[in-house]
Amino acid sequence: MPGLVPSVQRFDTITGISDAVWTALLANPARANLILPHAEKVFGRQKFTPKLDATGQFWLTYSKPGTSEIHLILSCTEGAMGKYPLFILSTVPIAELTAELLESSMEALCSALLDERGFKKERVFSVFSVEKVAEAFALQWSKRTGIDCLKNPYYEAFFSVCTASTLVRQQRPARSSDSYEMLEPRLAVEQDAEQLTEQCRDFAATSPPFTLSEEEARKEASLLIANKSVWVLEMQKRDEKPEIATIVAVTRKSKGVATISKVYTPEKWRGNGCAARLVRHVCIELLETYEQVVLYVGVDNGAKYVYDRVGFQGLSEGSPLSERWLEIGFDQNKVELGHW
Template sequence: MSSLPTPDLLSASVFYHPSLFPHSVWSALEKDPRSSNIIYATAAKIAKADASLEPCNLWAVCKIAGQDSEVIFILSCTRGPIGDYPIFIYTPLSRAVLTDDFLYLPMLSMVRALQAHVPPERVFSVFALDAVADKFAATWTAETGVRLADQPTYYHAKLLCCTKATIGNIVHEENTSVQIRRARAADVSALARLCHGFASTSEPFVLSEQQALYEASMLIHNGETWIYAIPGRQAGHEVEITCMVAVTRTTETVSAITKVFTAPNWRGHGHAQHLVHFVCASLLQEKESIVLYVAHNNHAAEKVYRRVGFADHSSSRDDLLADSWKELGFDREVAQLGHW
């Protein structure tokens, strides 16, 4: 698609449950399951749970009407285990067509659909491709009067992907005292400390100690976390957990690493690299690819991920230059901060 959408052909529909999605929505998500992972995995999880309609969840779908009725944007406004998620927006379109002029009408239609169903304080941030996030934020401010936060860029990152073809051949040290495994119930306190530490580096999405303990409990219960553990150096502690990797978004073909954190006193020992590689190698036995976002300014982490085998998501040079993702936050005197 390259021509500008016109008002008479553009439509935005709102759904309160993924079971109500038409086939065209699922097809759009499956067109690029790596880029759509945030929305796709959450929708698939809710659909699989067969939960009742939740007023806190909704999806706005923007279509170009016509013979094939093409889905061009999907927006999600959903809630996670700790709080409301940001507004997430996915598009199956090439990054090259996402000009300011092209985006005007689709963003306006989705902003108005969202505005009709949720109060302005619910929209505390938006995460999408740079151009999409910028246009949504400008449109939301114009339509609601809610301005961006004083320091609006909460997160600015690139999407990386690891597959069987790219994963590196990292040799894990033969040390029988080292444990690389899924976290267990007995690990909850140590894991909570790592969750708390990770959140403390993710302003403004910090967690209290109680919230971190709840998050750790949920991650263990769902089997979504792996840990790197060494023999404990303190009396009464059999192991010391030095690093964690969480994988909380999964679809049929793609899993997403959503949290990697090493205890400050154990950095520089290669624990994260070994743990991330182990998790990827394990998941790639069933999945086609593993994805993660890494901040543009987090060069140390990106170096580790690329050693493991992560590469840029897009193979197209035009898309690669534009495949940058941004989270913009809104005025926190109005918006009620959630968590992701």
Template sequence: MPALADHLVRQYLSASSLPEAVWTILYSNEAAANIILPHAVKVLQAEEQSQPVGSQLWLVSFSPHIEFILSCTDGPLGTYPIFIFTPIPFNELVGKDLDTPMSSLCHALLATVGRQRVFSVFAVQPITEAFVRQWSSLANTTPVAQPYYDAIFTFCTKQMLMHCKRVVANQHATLHKTSPDVAVDLRRASPKDIDRVAILCRDFAATSYPFILSPSRARQEAALLIKEKNTWVLEIRAEGKEPDIVSIAAATRKSKTVAAITKVFSKPTWRGLGCAEMLVRHVCEELLMDHEHVVLYVGKGNRAMNVYHRVGFYGLGTDQTFLNGVEPWLEVGFDPTHVSLGHW
């Protein structure tokens, strides 16, 4: 594979071919590697059972130790963005030469999959910015004007969850004050919920341009999430009315000690009443029974930051200084006329 300066890039086309050193690095940094590790584990399990896994590629940059792991993989609903993980602490990335290793990775990536496959890249912000500079020049393309996702990566622990649960007011009070005749059910979604969850999946995707889902694709996603028992719902029950699922949350990326919450969404008519906060807290309680950390990404300036802060996620309060484990992540897309859009 191409190498520039002291950066050697090795290519792996199956999870079973990943060397032990790669797995060790990923498992030693489970939270930061959550965007790559859980999928790699799923692919490995499928390979061991001789199940189809689609197109899977990992590029690993050595200098001489492992510095960057890039994934270019297929998911159940389409191709994923380019994800890049590094074990290098965020404060050591600032001021570091990232263009040289990103150039090495871009040369290897272009030679392997071509320009059309790379519709976006998602990584810690300095890495994304360096990758975009190198890929734009090498692949003769341009980044889109606005990032697809300008986010903060954060985490919650059982201790912080319990602390925040003691100090916040009971969310049911707000909901019951507005709708005193309702009952709230927090539970895992079941197959009978597919059509109602699909509507929320579609509406969530509509807020995540350009990753829009048609009704049929949204139903496909809902069916997959429910089949894998990765989705929770908040259902409202009012006398004389059909039960209404008003909020959803999913946990689709799990490894030994870390689980990620995704797809948190509430119907607009039920926002501001504590529904998402109740559901996220409930999901965290369940996940932290078997994991040490729950992680998530939240868009900068998104009102959901306040929700996650009250639940117990770090670095999202009025003092939003970055601490160890809380980092800015950035997804940047490339000229849509040059690529085939995927989904995540």
């Protein structure tokens, strides 16, 4: 019938993103944290160094056929460190993601991707979304392209939120020893670049295949410092140069929401309470400006107890706030790996 809204609509840096899509993203900025902050940077709604390359970045929306009711938003984008996985946001409650809706929407989104002019199926190296959506997309994409999805997800995580009402401000006294003193947390500065480079590289090494070379780690460290998006906590031995014991990066921010995207403590400093102290400090600072601090934490990550002690919610299976997300990868011999 003429006049009906197509189920899939496409937006890029030339067409711009429609008001309806911005509204859908801003309606739940916490769960849109993978898509919304990047879109705001691309379209100049927030500052970022350096300016992002707009070439080849686009967004797809899936709406209930014949209506303008957006159910899913897919981003195919690229950051300063390379191409991102496909990110898919569901704008409807998980309970409403029926098998019928998932099948029809994923068929439509996969068709739109494959019909994209100049788009290579090898670009889709992984997809990250809430569990139901990630699994449905991976199944349909493999069916349509012949590129198998990997049996084991790259990342299986709980989506977690901390607010001013859940934040646990009390903390255990800093652990000290005769050898080292724990210094006050602070934002990283240029003088931290060498140590930060090492920690960025070591953090990435825990998440294969998305590892970083020395040069790439140096670039990431420089970006984090330039954008004032990484905090450090140091330990200092008497009369010696301080050593960075923990880093916390916050690389995605939008109205009311800040996302912790990296927490890393080298093995040498684990067990001293460094991560909990720095994460708590960063949350206290962020919650003066933002309503929510969110993060993803691996289902089997022993650091969950750290976030629980700080006040993050939804960190265990069966919790009313529990929400499982998956990053599902595709046959590495048939795709071009990116990074995020």
